[in-house]
Amino acid sequence: MVQECGTERIAGCQFNLSVMSDDFAEVILGALDQVDTSKVWKETDDVSTCVRGRIEHVFDVVQGIYLEAAKTGKHVEMSGTFSIGCPGDSSGDAYVEASPERLNAPSKDIQQKAGCKFALYPMNTTNYMDVIYEQIDLSKEAGVTVSPAHYATRLDGTVPDIFSAMESSFTKVQEAVSHTTMTFTISANSPSNS
Amino acid sequence: MVQECGTERIAGCQFNLSVMSDDFAEVILGALDQVDTSKVWKETDDVSTCVRGRIEHVFDVVQGIYLEAAKTGKHVEMSGTFSIGCPGDSSGDAYVEASPERLNAPSKDIQQKAGCKFALYPMNTTNYMDVIYEQIDLSKEAGVTVSPAHYATRLDGTVPDIFSAMESSFTKVQEAVSHTTMTFTISANSPSNS
Numbered sequence: 078m079v080q081e082c083g084t085e086r087i088a089g090c091q092f093n094l095s096v097m098s099d100d101f102a103e104v105i106l107g108a109l110d111q112v113d114t115s116k117v118w119k120e121t122d123d124v125s126t127c128v129r130g131r132i133e134h135v136f137d138v139v140q141g142i143y144l145e146a147a148k149t150g151k152h153v154e155m156s157g158t159f160s161i162g163c164p165g166d167s168s169g170d171a172y173v174e175a176s177p178e179r180l181n182a183p184s185k186d187i188q189q190k191a192g193c194k195f196a197l198y199p200m201n202t203t204n205y206m207d208v209i210y211e212q213i214d215l216s217k218e219a220g221v222t223v224s225p226a227h228y229a230t231r232l233d234g235t236v237p238d239i240f241s242a243m244e245s246s247f248t249k250v251q252e253a254v255s256h257t258t259m260t261f262t263i264s265a266n267s268p269s270n271s
Numbered sequence: 272m273v274q275e276c277g278t279e280r281i282a283g284c285q286f287n288l289s290v291m292s293d294d295f296a297e298v299i300l301g302a303l304d305q306v307d308t309s310k311v312w313k314e315t316d317d318v319s320t321c322v323r324g325r326i327e328h329v330f331d332v333v334q335g336i337y338l339e340a341a342k343t344g345k346h347v348e349m350s351g352t353f354s355i356g357c358p359g360d361s362s363g364d365a366y367v368e369a370s371p372e373r374l375n376a377p378s379k380d381i382q383q384k385a386g387c388k389f390a391l392y393p394m395n396t397t398n399y400m401d402v403i404y405e406q407i408d409l410s411k412e413a414g415v416t417v418s419p420a421h422y423a424t425r426l427d428g429t430v431p432d433i434f435s436a437m438e439s440s441f442t443k444v445q446e447a448v449s450h451t452t453m454t455f456t457i458s459a460n461s462p463s464n465s
Contacts, residue, residue, distance in 0.1 A: 091422045093456050095289030095348050123463035124386045125456055127421040154289050156350030160422045192318045198392050227321040228285045228354045260454055262287050262319055269317035
């Protein structure tokens, strides 16, 4: 068995949060503790964390955890894969019933900058590039600078604007292609930028 | 533009190496410095590193960098995406001419343990699950323990055995499906395991 993915219309994200400091454990556990995860199913092991639920809550929680860690000012990276529509896993299916109000919507005044590379993979289709071009117009996403990267598209901006652009892209593509995955790596406070 | 991928038969990997310690920059730069990357094209920015070349050299270099960082004993994670067969990017195409001998083959006595989650995405096909089942038999991969994970398959073992199993899987699937991507997250020396 190589892939176990989410059931129809339950979305999920498998991600790992990396904090480049000696006190990484406290920062990571603190971030996980500060975010309200009551509308998602969640499981953490030594490699990564998986959350599952409605698309908006999966993005809300993943962004919330990243923001909590990044606000320490330490160099913080997160990599992960959002996925929807792949059969085989029913963990947390009941969370699809959660109400749509987000529990961790970021404040409008958050100015935390980041750089992010992401790639969309519409599965089980032979016209995946057409789907991407038809569904997504990143030039309409407020606040982010878009540039090409190897095997990915790069977004620069504030963390909320970056996550908003990714959520919008993922949501549009999964309306056209039932099984869609999206990989991302987001980095903030890198000494390379100072 | 959402994806820019490798040209036919040049493979590549976009990855980020995270070292959970205050001296992360020295560890990462030291690891990049210790590995012989002369058979791959390489580019690093503040978010991630991209290497491109023959499949065996891409895996050789990515594994070499990870091993160098992990042998410090610090908690080290790497996430990335291997990719082959997606049109649009010709960076480093000439490296496909490199001879097949690996420059960073690990010593047989390396016992560095790790945990890894990976997922294969054969693109542009409507029978991707069949391809995966037909091409891969992880039970034949020496040294690794295989278990299901959410949105992924988990491998536990030594770093060389884990990379060998991933390279074998990626190589077999890309023989059947021209455009194939494979995501992975590998973690070593996590305090969760002590």
